[in-house]
Amino acid sequence: MTAFCRAAAAGVLAIVVGLAVWPLQAQQDKSPDAALARLLQAARAALPGACAQPAADRLVRILCSGRIRIGVRDYYPLFSSRDGDDREGYEVDVGQAIGRQLGVAVEFDRVNAATRIPLLAEDRVDLVIATMGHNTQRDGQARFIRPHYYQSETTVVGPRSLAVSGWQDIPGRTVCVTVGNGSNAELVARDARLMLFDEAGVLPERLKDGTCTLAAQDDSFFAESFTDPAFAERYAQKFGFAQVPWGMAVARDGSAQLARALDLISQIFHRDGVFLELGRAHRIGTGFLEQQQAAWQRPECNTDTGAANDVCVLPPFNAELKPTPFAGGVAAFEAWFESWTGIELSLPMLATAPAWAMFKDGVANSLILIVGALLATLGFALLFGRALGSRSAPLRWPVRLLTVTLQSSPIVLTLVIAAAIARALFPFSDAVALGASIAALGLTNGSNAGQAISEAMLTLRTEQALPRGGRDLFARALSRSATQIVAFLVNAAKGTPIASFIGAPELLSALTDITSFSSGRATTYTLLLIYYTAVVMIVVWLCGRLRLLLERRQAMASA
Amino acid sequence: MSLIGRLSSDFLPLFLGGMAVNFEIATIAIAVGLALGLMLALARLAGGVMAGAAASAIGLMRAAPTFVVMFFLLNAVPRDATLFGEPFALSGVMIVALSLVPYSAAYVADSGVEALRQFRGGSLPGALLFLPNVTRAFFVLVMSSSAGAAIGVTEGITIILRQAEQLPALGDRLVLFAIGIVLFGIPLQAGFAVMSFIQRRLGRFVARRTADAA
Numbered sequence: 001m002t003a004f005c006r007a008a009a010a011g012v013l014a015i016v017v018g019l020a021v022w023p024l025q026a027q028q029d030k031s032p033d034a035a036l037a038r039l040l041q042a043a044r045a046a047l048p049g050a051c052a053q054p055a056a057d058r059l060v061r062i063l064c065s066g067r068i069r070i071g072v073r074d075y076y077p078l079f080s081s082r083d084g085d086d087r088e089g090y091e092v093d094v095g096q097a098i099g100r101q102l103g104v105a106v107e108f109d110r111v112n113a114a115t116r117i118p119l120l121a122e123d124r125v126d127l128v129i130a131t132m133g134h135n136t137q138r139d140g141q142a143r144f145i146r147p148h149y150y151q152s153e154t155t156v157v158g159p160r161s162l163a164v165s166g167w168q169d170i171p172g173r174t175v176c177v178t179v180g181n182g183s184n185a186e187l188v189a190r191d192a193r194l195m196l197f198d199e200a201g202v203l204p205e206r207l208k209d210g211t212c213t214l215a216a217q218d219d220s221f222f223a224e225s226f227t228d229p230a231f232a233e234r235y236a237q238k239f240g241f242a243q244v245p246w247g248m249a250v251a252r253d254g255s256a257q258l259a260r261a262l263d264l265i266s267q268i269f270h271r272d273g274v275f276l277e278l279g280r281a282h283r284i285g286t287g288f289l290e291q292q293q294a295a296w297q298r299p300e301c302n303t304d305t306g307a308a309n310d311v312c313v314l315p316p317f318n319a320e321l322k323p324t325p326f327a328g329g330v331a332a333f334e335a336w337f338e339s340w341t342g343i344e345l346s347l348p349m350l351a352t353a354p355a356w357a358m359f360k361d362g363v364a365n366s367l368i369l370i371v372g373a374l375l376a377t378l379g380f381a382l383l384f385g386r387a388l389g390s391r392s393a394p395l396r397w398p399v400r401l402l403t404v405t406l407q408s409s410p411i412v413l414t415l416v417i418a419a420a421i422a423r424a425l426f427p428f429s430d431a432v433a434l435g436a437s438i439a440a441l442g443l444t445n446g447s448n449a450g451q452a453i454s455e456a457m458l459t460l461r462t463e464q465a466l467p468r469g470g471r472d473l474f475a476r477a478l479s480r481s482a483t484q485i486v487a488f489l490v491n492a493a494k495g496t497p498i499a500s501f502i503g504a505p506e507l508l509s510a511l512t513d514i515t516s517f518s519s520g521r522a523t524t525y526t527l528l529l530i531y532y533t534a535v536v537m538i539v540v541w542l543c544g545r546l547r548l549l550l551e552r553r554q555a556m557a558s559a
Numbered sequence: 560m561s562l563i564g565r566l567s568s569d570f571l572p573l574f575l576g577g578m579a580v581n582f583e584i585a586t587i588a589i590a591v592g593l594a595l596g597l598m599l600a601l602a603r604l605a606g607g608v609m610a611g612a613a614a615s616a617i618g619l620m621r622a623a624p625t626f627v628v629m630f631f632l633l634n635a636v637p638r639d640a641t642l643f644g645e646p647f648a649l650s651g652v653m654i655v656a657l658s659l660v661p662y663s664a665a666y667v668a669d670s671g672v673e674a675l676r677q678f679r680g681g682s683l684p685g686a687l688l689f690l691p692n693v694t695r696a697f698f699v700l701v702m703s704s705s706a707g708a709a710i711g712v713t714e715g716i717t718i719i720l721r722q723a724e725q726l727p728a729l730g731d732r733l734v735l736f737a738i739g740i741v742l743f744g745i746p747l748q749a750g751f752a753v754m755s756f757i758q759r760r761l762g763r764f765v766a767r768r769t770a771d772a773a
Contacts, residue, residue, distance in 0.1 A: 162724065412709070
């Protein structure tokens with residue numbers, strides 16, 4: 001009986017324990033660790049037979065060869081750099097940790113921004129860990145591993161003493177950027193003026209030598225500069241924007257199992273703080289990694305389906321710009337032109353909707369600016385001419401002083417002064433920038449033309465051909481100084497592109513903005529030069545007609 | 560603290576160094592402009608197809624906006640461009656100087672045509688007006704070279720604008736700009752004084768020669 005009771009009790013206990021343990025076992029089965037173990041076990045079980053199969057997944061081939069080929073960058077300080085055969089950096093250590101997790105050796109290969117995706121497609125590397133932002137455009141070119149192993153943002157860096165703390169301080173300021181950076185569009189939309197550079201590597205130096213007051217670039221790029229105490233003492237990160245998650249990537253074809261394994265490894269690395277520890281070891285920014293560790297420790301994310309859960313993973317950065325309705329026709333024309341002439345033509349201003357809108361606004365604003373500058377020049381010329389030619393010393397001398405001042409001020413400085421005063425009076429806007437430019441160009445050229453009118457008045461008085469003063473004298477002085485007036489009108493029209501220096505949204509400014517986030521700089525600036533030269537030639541022709549009219553009047557008056 | 564106290568201690572030497580760059584740019588632009596402009600002037604007076612081509616070239620150069628030419632040179636000339644097999648990377652100073660060449664060459668060509676006509680017509684004083692005209696163009700080029708501030712060339716205006724960014728008050732910035740105008744105005748007005756001096760001396764020289772010949 002006792003034995004029976006003991007057996008029964010043991011049986012009940014076993015059932016209770018079994019029932020109690022069963023859910024726990026089921027929970028463990030759904031963990032990313034168990035899912036990874038099952039995946040690797042299944043892949044290894046297929047060896048060595050699967051090694052000979054041409055359609056074998058890359059995971060199987062990696063396990064067969066006992067090595068994984070990882071594409072990394074050669075020079076991206078703190079993340080991946082190379083000194084002879086030695087490589088170091090956060091991404092290098094992530095690659096090594098993945099190799100250990102898979103139980104294979106790691107072979108690093110050099111990639112750069114242009115080759116990292118093609119090398120995957122050509123099966124020359126199995127995986128790239130190469131500072132690659134995950135965006136919607138690249139989603140069609142490679143399979144990105146999620147969760148992302150890092151996240152960067154564009155950071156605006158400037159002198160500590162400079163009072164810039166957010167977007168409200170950006171309108172009208174010049175920001176140094178690299179051509180083709182996706183975040184440039186955001187700066188343009190916030191009314192920043194861009195100074196373009198081909199390579200990010202020059203930005204810290206341009207900050208130091210004062211060429212750039214502000215520079216915007218990926219925070220991972222500036223991370224190394226801020227490890228230099230002298231740089232960190234003088235400069236600070238003012239604010240950040242345009243966060244982009246960085247993704248490891250594998251080829252889209254033949255890598256389903258490898259991608260799944262890496263998804264799970266990435267989950268585990270976040271949850272267990274592996275990424276975070278590696279980040280701290282290499283002194284990169286770890287704010288994102290800390291957030292991700294907390295996220296992947298949450299029960300709803302710490303499962304074998306966490307990488308597919310939209311609540312847990314970050315979406316790719318949406319870098320796609322809406323094409324224009326005629327973008328297809330533009331592309332066809334570019335291709336036809338290249339096949340016909342052999343010259344690569346690129347028309348970025350016609351390809352995307354934001355660029356097209358900026359281009360149209362730029363053309364309209366440049367015409368407004370030219371007409372405004374011509375009218376302002378003519379108006380100021382008449383005012384200055386009348387005042388400088390006046391016999392009243394209290395009127396003549398202040399205007400003479402103003403004329404000498406304007407003549408002594410380079411046009412760039414006059415524009416900056418006009419913009420500074422306009423901004424003190426009105427909130428910054430495109431209209432204010434255009435208005436300040438028109439005033440500056442009109443004053444500079446109008447004062448010179450006015451001086452010519454007053455000199456003509458003086459000569460007419462000297463000749464004593466006319467009674468002193470009066471409208472007739474002024475009209476004849478206008479006719480006599482027609483050549484000078486026309487010269488300064490043409491000069492005003494020619495000078496309008498310089499208004500872009502103070503943020504006036506004319507065509508040069510618009511095209512600089514467009515080329516900052518697209519290609520085709522050579523074509524764009526060639527077309528711009530043709531456009532402005534043609535417009536100035538039209539102004540020259542119109543001014544020539546005006547001069548003839550004035551000279552004819554003088555001839556009639558003399559007769 | 561006064562404005563002078565807020566200006567960085569190295570402002571003046573930096574500004575003078577920047578102005579030296581303005582003069583360097585103007586010197587290059589006028590030198591290239593003289594070479595090109597005089598050739599165009601001779602072609603213009605040669606007659607025939609050459610004169611037509613030269614007139615068209617002068618017209619185009621006269622119409623080309625300096626600022627756009629500068630951005631064209633900055634963006635359309637590849638960094639790895641070569642000329643006669645040699646690397647042809649333009650520095651910022653050279654980009655600004657070359658952007659001023661269309662203006663200087665067209666001006667020299669116009670003045671040169673007039674001077675050559677005067678010389679052929681037997682008027683030496685009229686021909687010698689070419690010298691003060693070129694001097695005037697040089698000082699216009701010094702002022703125009705401040706466009707280099709837009710592409711990061713460290714010239715005089717760039718130094719002033721960098722300094723101004725450190726001054727929060729509009730009043731202080733306006734005073735600084737006024738200092739800039741005075742500092743730019745001095746060489747400009749001095750240049751015009753030199754030009755007047757040259758004109759006067761030339762006038763006297765020609766008058767003496769005319770009197771001697773008589």
